[in-house]
């Protein structure tokens with residue numbers, strides 16, 4: 001992926017079949033879907049790919065065990081099917097993860113075992129492993145740090161796990177391989193309409209050069225997550241709010257506090273929430289919360305109560321006494337919750353997982369759902385786009401389309417690592433990332449800023465924000481060499497990165 005080449009495509013005056021606003025899981029999924037069906041496709045993202053909610057998930061590829069309890073079988077089945085597609089199509093960015101639910105009575109053990117057996121049955125041939133009863137001793141073998149007081153045993157089950165922003169970036173690369181033009185740091189600022197009020201184009205601003213471009217298209221897909229309302233209001237200033245944000249925070253801690261390879265799932269904490277402790281890149285993610293918020297920010301901030309909730313519940317279920325000082329990073333994501341009652345829009349609930357609506361001007365808005373189901377959401381959105389723009393119908397082919405090209409990536413990294421000892425050196429002695437990965441991210445993954453590298457290409461900001469701050473000047477210096485930038489650029493990048501990273505230390 002090369003941004004300059006993409007900008008040349010953008011400058012070309014020929015109309016696009018489909019334009020997508022938003023470079024998170026949903027938008028990039030739409031770009032792969034549309035391009036692989038042969039449509040001339042453009043995607044614009046105002047920041048970096050996955051800068052929004054799509055880099056801030058719990059990193060689970062899952063059917064949603066808790067939806068079973070709500071009796072939402074079709075939603076679980078759809079997500080389990082999508083889990084199967086994702087594990088098959090992106091095996092290098094996903095893995096099977098064992099989970100243990102600690103139980104405190106025989107009744108609880110039976111309840112969760114039956115529920116999870118149903119989960120297995122619903123997975124059919126896509127099951128990732130059999131649910132099992134665990135004795136108290138077996139439970140402690142899986143979760144050595146579990147608090148054994150009153151512990152009866154556990155239930156073992158399997159789900160999927162992934163690296164969210166890396167997947168999104170490799171999906172963007174896949175969209176490009178399929179013929180799409182994808183651009184980060186390009187914002188959709190307004191729509192252009194014909195005499196009948198139908199969308200015929202939009203204005204895109206390159207937020208780096210500040211140049212604007214009128215882009216012509218027969219249809220636009222709005223895949224902007226919690227920014228959905230703002231984009232809908234660009235189309236119709238009187239539009240009612242379609243989504244409300246709810247925030248979820250995660251704490252990342254060292255795996256010495258939660259060793260072993262299984263994750264822990266607490267389906268119902270004392271105040272009725274779900275709590276996960278999931279091993280990820282040799283660290284452990286604890287989360288999450290569900291707090292309605294009024295303001296929509298690209299980098300939301302954690303509330304003290306949310307941090308305290310996670311710390312106290314982790315310490316209660318595990319023999320831990322972790323404090324804020326033990327937290328390596330805290331990250332916060334916003335869920336776009338669909339507000340159907342408030343909205344007067346004609347909303348088609350394709351499933352309870354995601355919502356799709358088509359406005360009078362032809363704007364297609366797709367939102368809700370989850371990372372796991374992005375492919376299905378994209379399929380629905382593109383089917384509707386084809387209908388709105390009266391394009392020739394082509395079949396969706398993404399169910400079996402591989403994502404990314406691991407062989408090519410490893411080949412290039414290997415070549416880079418062989419150039420000089422400086423290139424193959426580790427970015428930091430505690431982490432296995434090499435300087436070659438910085439060069440790779442700039443040359444092939446459209447990394448423009450220091451944050452693009454440290455937050456979403458190499459996940460250091462999420463794994464250990466203090467170490468990310470420590471290596472920032474060195475990483476910026478390597479980037480500057482690649483991008484032909486001066487000393488001032490390095491200073492600016494380090495300063496704005498540090499400002500953000502401090503928020504992750506809180």
Ligand SMILES: Cc1cc2nc3c(=O)[nH]c(=O)nc-3n(C[C@H](O)[C@H](O)[C@H](O)COP(=O)(O)OP(=O)(O)OC[C@H]3O[C@@H](n4cnc5c(N)ncnc54)[C@H](O)[C@@H]3O)c2cc1C
Nearest residue numbers: 022024025026046052053054058060188225248370371372
């Ligand atoms: C705390 C939390 C945990 C989660 N955990 C999981 C999980 O473990 N597994 C799972 O399957 N799902 C999970 N999810 C859900 C999942 O993360 C989301 O469903 C998914 O990331 C949403 O992707 P999106 O593309 O719709 O939104 P986003 O990722 O937010 O992308 C929208 C993009 O649109 C861009 N944009 C907005 N306006 C414009 C404009 N005018 N021009 C250009 N670009 C624009 C934004 O910058 C943003 O990057 C979780 C969600 C939360 C909040």
